[in-house]
Amino acid sequence: xxxxxxxxxxxxxxxxxxxxxxxxxxxxxxxxxxxxxxxxxxxxxxxxxxxxxxxxxxxxxxxxxxxxxxxxxxxxxxxxxxxxxxxxxxxxxxxxxxxxxxxxxxxxxxxxxxxxx
Numbered sequence: 001x002x003x004x005x006x007x008x009x010x011x012x013x014x015x016x017x018x019x020x021x022x023x024x025x026x027x028x029x030x031x032x033x034x035x036x037x038x039x040x041x042x043x044x045x046x047x048x049x050x051x052x053x054x055x056x057x058x059x060x061x062x063x064x065x066x067x068x069x070x071x072x073x074x075x076x077x078x079x080x081x082x083x084x085x086x087x088x089x090x091x092x093x094x095x096x097x098x099x100x101x102x103x104x105x106x107x108x109x110x111x112x113x114x115x116x117x
Contacts, residue, residue, distance in 0.1 A: 002043075006028075010023045010027050013027070016098055017094070021050040021051070021057075022058055024044045024054070027087070029081060030086075034067070035082070040054075064083055065082060066079050067079070067081075
């Protein structure tokens with residue numbers, strides 16, 4: 001079950017462009033030292049494919065790391081995930097990107113005004 005404060009964080013991250021599944025996974029991981037995909041699924045109400053997609057997105061940002069633990073027998077290893085950076089650092093990265101977008105939009109608006117005088 002996702003706490004109310006976490007739900008608001010997730011909604012704000014989504015409003016800033018993160019996918020809901022990535023925002024949910026990021027927020028969940030911020031409370032864990034390390035966890036596996038199954039625990040993410042159980043605690044976030046995301047399905048396995050959604051968790052996989054979220055993990056790929058967060059991994060692409062360089063925000064998480066993966067550790068494989070080989071189980072007994074011949075089965076696949078279990079992947080454990082943890083954040084590489086604190087949640088506030090990830091949020092700062094998003095905010096800085098949005099500020100850069102806003103600055104570019106302002107430059108474009110100024111140029112449009114100049115061109116249409």
